[in-house]
Amino acid sequence: MLRLDGKIGLVTGGSSGIGRATALAFVREGAKVVIADILVEGSEETIKMVEKAGGQAIFVKADVSRSDEVEAMVKKAVEVYGRLDCAFNNAGLGPGRSRTADFTEEEWDRVISINLKGVWLCLKYEIQQMRKQGAGAIVNTASVVGLVGFQGAPAYVASKHGVVGLTKAAALEYATSGVRINAVCPGVTSTPMIEDIVAARPKMAEFYRTLHPMGRLARPEEIAEAVVWLCSDAASFVTGHSLVVDGGLVAQ
């Protein structure tokens, strides 16, 4: 049975990695999908993959740190598909390499505006739409570093902790409005974002692997499975939760 049959899903950062895997999972479960990203090529490839799997999707170019573009993204979803049932606020930049006292203000603002403010902007317009409908489910991409600390990426860690807090706050505010809001906290996942880091610093591969008690990285599909479940009716009593998919990392 298709768990998101007839639903309209939106995925930010859908041009690759976890976003792409989730878009495909949404489609597999019967949803039509809006792919939002600033990257055109990867997004169009995601659309192709969706269509090849027999699904339906459109691309909306949007920078989630820009209020006008996020508003337009939700408007477009409603214009094309009439409603918005599930949203996955996943667009985000990866961790940098500087410690707190060496971090530049420019880098700080950049990471926070996309990873944290971008999630809030998406919540703002998605919730406005979902309240009109009386229902909806939202998942924000946090991270294991939204729960624990990590060296060399202060803005990233702060932004992901912020997403966890924002998730709880929004969940409380709209708990009686039919809108559920949760977060997913992936461990290190095999995606282009991580591949880029490993390409520049090969030693990181083993480091990342050994962070996880299970002894490997997450597959993007494993994160997607959690997002699909949280968006489905099976999770009808789950809100404000940060679901950790990390091979045991934060349990240490």
Next chain:
Amino acid sequence: MQRLDGKIALVTGGSSGIGRAAALAFAREGAKVVVVDILVEGSEETIKMIRGVGGEAIFVKADVSRSDEVEAMVSRTVEVYGRLDCAFNNAGIGGGRAPTAKTTEEEWDRIININLKGVWLCLKFEIQQMLKQGGGAIVNTSSVAGVVGFQGTPAYVASKHGVIGLTKAAALEYATSGIRVNAVCPGVIRTPMIDRIVKARPEMKEVYRTMHPIGRLGEAEEIAEAVVWLCSDAASFVTGHSMLVDGGLTVQ
């Protein structure tokens, strides 16, 4: 597609409430079920319900606070079905009404023996079996009271916090052995355990309801959904996690 097709599942405390709902959910997803409890009548009713939906189940009478009975429970499962793939360590008792300094030693020991030691005993023998097989998935019933404090029931709160710690510890120990160990943390759920309290103290109905931002109690089926997901391959990278199914209660 049945998510637990061909699997063998065990549920302690399967005679009513969350345990019964989970046993039924396991059966609906294609598993054969071993229903374990000290209560015979309710367990036999659960078995009837499972057979009513076309499933297969047996009853094993066991007190989870007794090592010999837990060992026999797992032995019996393997004797009848050849293996054990999923286990839901759910048997537990509610707390009393005395604050910390007024709790009796007898009450303390009783609650800790069933709610905490019982979970450890089940883990012990289930893991021993699963190691022989090369894998398995276990879910322990904790509670919102395993994450935050509540007044008037210190042994219950301590036992449920303990379950979370135990879950993390066991998850780390067996992370590379193919065994995943997680917990579910229900809010207040409409079950006989809660019905009894409300019957004795009707004012608790509204107290319980308003504890949840979502504005209602949870249904046993909503907990069962989380347990099934955690036992399924969709949760292949989830271990050591405590999933909250609480309508937002703990994020306040």
